[in-house]
Amino acid sequence: MSSEKTASERPSALQPSALFSACVHLLRLTLSRQFWSRQTVVGLALSLLCVMITFAWTLHRDPSSKRLIEMMLVPAFLAFLMPVFAICYGASAVGGDREDRTLIYLLITSIPRPLIYLTKFIAAWLLATGWSVGVLWVLCTVAGQPGNEAFDVFLLPTVFGCTAYVSLFLLVGAAFRHGTIISLAYWFFLEVLFGNMPGIVKRISVAFHTRCMVYESGSALELGPAGRVAREMFLPVSGETARTVILISSAILLAAGMLIFSRREYRDLS
Amino acid sequence: MPAELAGYREWSGKTRSPWRASWSIVRTGVLMILRRWVFWLLIGLGLLNFLLNFALIYLKATLTIQNEAVGQFLDAYKVTGTGEAYADFMEGQATITALLLAFAGANLVGSDYRQGGMIYYLSRRIERRHYIVGKLMSVGAVVTMIATLPTIALFIEYGVLSSSLDYFFENGRILVGILGYGLVLAVVQSLLLFAIASWVHRAVPLVMCWLGVFVLLRLLADTARAISDDRRWLLLGIWENMDRVGSWCFGAGNPDKTPSVGLCLTVLVGLCIICLIVIVRRVRAIEVVT
Numbered sequence: 075m076s077s078e079k080t081a082s083e084r085p086s087a088l089q090p091s092a093l094f095s096a097c098v099h100l101l102r103l104t105l106s107r108q109f110w111s112r113q114t115v116v117g118l119a120l121s122l123l124c125v126m127i128t129f130a131w132t133l134h135r136d137p138s139s140k141r142l143i144e145m146m147l148v149p150a151f152l153a154f155l156m157p158v159f160a161i162c163y164g165a166s167a168v169g170g171d172r173e174d175r176t177l178i179y180l181l182i183t184s185i186p187r188p189l190i191y192l193t194k195f196i197a198a199w200l201l202a203t204g205w206s207v208g209v210l211w212v213l214c215t216v217a218g219q220p221g222n223e224a225f226d227v228f229l230l231p232t233v234f235g236c237t238a239y240v241s242l243f244l245l246v247g248a249a250f251r252h253g254t255i256i257s258l259a260y261w262f263f264l265e266v267l268f269g270n271m272p273g274i275v276k277r278i279s280v281a282f283h284t285r286c287m288v289y290e291s292g293s294a295l296e297l298g299p300a301g302r303v304a305r306e307m308f309l310p311v312s313g314e315t316a317r318t319v320i321l322i323s324s325a326i327l328l329a330a331g332m333l334i335f336s337r338r339e340y341r342d343l344s
Numbered sequence: 345m346p347a348e349l350a351g352y353r354e355w356s357g358k359t360r361s362p363w364r365a366s367w368s369i370v371r372t373g374v375l376m377i378l379r380r381w382v383f384w385l386l387i388g389l390g391l392l393n394f395l396l397n398f399a400l401i402y403l404k405a406t407l408t409i410q411n412e413a414v415g416q417f418l419d420a421y422k423v424t425g426t427g428e429a430y431a432d433f434m435e436g437q438a439t440i441t442a443l444l445l446a447f448a449g450a451n452l453v454g455s456d457y458r459q460g461g462m463i464y465y466l467s468r469r470i471e472r473r474h475y476i477v478g479k480l481m482s483v484g485a486v487v488t489m490i491a492t493l494p495t496i497a498l499f500i501e502y503g504v505l506s507s508s509l510d511y512f513f514e515n516g517r518i519l520v521g522i523l524g525y526g527l528v529l530a531v532v533q534s535l536l537l538f539a540i541a542s543w544v545h546r547a548v549p550l551v552m553c554w555l556g557v558f559v560l561l562r563l564l565a566d567t568a569r570a571i572s573d574d575r576r577w578l579l580l581g582i583w584e585n586m587d588r589v590g591s592w593c594f595g596a597g598n599p600d601k602t603p604s605v606g607l608c609l610t611v612l613v614g615l616c617i618i619c620l621i622v623i624v625r626r627v628r629a630i631e632v633v634t
Binding site: 111112113115116117119120123124126127130131133134145146149150154158161162165166170173250252254255256258259262263 | 380382385386389443446447544546547548549551552553555556559560561563564567568570571
């Protein structure tokens with residue numbers, strides 16, 4: 075009896091309902107801090123620029139879903155905006171707290187560290203996916219009839235791609251002090267350079283699997299990389315395989331991030 | 345208590361030009377960047393292209409003596425020692441530089457706004473122009489380290505490994521081209537980075553803005569050109585403008601191509617002036633809170 079009382083009096087032993095409430099509060103706080111930030115304003119500006127480009131594209135002589143996807147959505151949205159949103163909210167979810175010196179207040183709470191990390195992941199995922207899907211919807215709406223078909227093709231790959239990117243960049247942000255810059259370097263070297271290399275080396279990139287999902291869901295439109303050589307060298311995997319790879323790798327990255335965040339002794343907290 | 349008793353005294357030595365402070369700002373900025381391991385990681389990745397070219401030039405010099413066909417084969421990889429080859433190399437390095445500058449901008453300029461470094465600097469006996477020039481030169485030094493110096497190293501390697509030193513005398517224009525291209529990259533990118541970083545101080549939004557300028561403007565330029573069939577829309581691509589002017593320094597590139605080098609240069613000069621105005625307005629020793 076006395077041992078139970080002692081355990082309940084310990085500040086770390088929160089009741090499940092209190093723990094849930096604390097996590098929800100942290101989720102709301104993280105969402106609010108991340109959303110009402112300068113990166114959201116910049117993200118909005120970049121999205122507006124993309125919308126302008128798409129609107130200009132609709133004035134093209136022969137707009138079609140295939141051309142919209144190959145000329146606009148793959149290079150501007152899938153290859154640029156989506157990873158940038160994920161870096162913006164993923165890498166800064168923990169990294170922002172470190173930069174603002176507020177991580178110490180989070181770590182001294184009674185919420186277990188894995189739960190803090192999981193809550194941060196949910197917040198970053200909601201923001202990155204919400205932004206990406208929202209921008210995709212606006213781009214497709216602006217594009218008119220070709221956009222309606224393209225939205226269906228892109229919706230699921232966007233959600234899966236965001237999940238993988240956020241879990242990866244959140245891990246980088248938790249593990250390294252300059253998480254944003256390392257995420258950026260990863261994106262540029264592995265996603266952009268390796269992602270466009272011939273052969274199977276590109277399979278380590280998230281962009282490859284997302285593109286495979288897009289090409290399979292848009293098979294009726296005969297989608298694929300631009301140019302005969304690029305098509306022959308792309309060596310796609312099936313959409314099912316791509317989904318499985320993304321889900322498994324996201325789960326592994328999330329678990330690794332929780333482990334690192336739980337064990338890491340942050341020395342630059344104050 | 346009199347100031348003399350507290351240890352304060354008038355400076356009796358010879359005062360130096362405040363421009364020397366700009367050099368101190370450059371030195372401090374570059375050392376601050378070089379202390380970070382992330383920078384060394386990025387510089388290592390950025391120099392992969394240099395190492396590849398370095399090795400190919402060495403291979404070419406060694407194997408051409410034994411088999412001329414091998415040298416011709418390697419020429420396909422642009423180790424030809426011509427101005428065009430160096431311009432292509434610098435264009436590749438400029439891409440890496442843009443990535444590095446995203447990091448450098450947040451540390452060199454953004455942190456001065458966030459942590460009060462600018463107030464400290466401007467409380468010394470220097471004026472705004474000394475601070476601005478110092479910071480611009482710091483960013484320019486980073487660009488030079490990644491783009492210009494490796495190209496000069498390749499130029500020297502090519503000349504030294506050729507059969508005689510005539511390569512240096514016959515290709516003096518190439519050295520001018522390397523320095524010219526490097527100057528274009530350093531001036532435009534440092535001004536643009538400073539202007540952006542003076543508005544967005546934090547790393548994440550700065551990176552987003554910086555990438556947006558280079559990636560999305562190019563896409564907008566391509567789309568507008570496809571719609572109107574007017575190549576002058578390509579002037580929106582800042583990177584391409586820099587490459588065009590840089591290639592012109594080497595004497596490479598098609599002079600009849602639209603947009604002309606003059607137009608590209610005009611756009612870049614206009615951009616630099618706008619950036620300079622933004623920088624001058626944003627660099628203040630005090631912040632007025634309303």
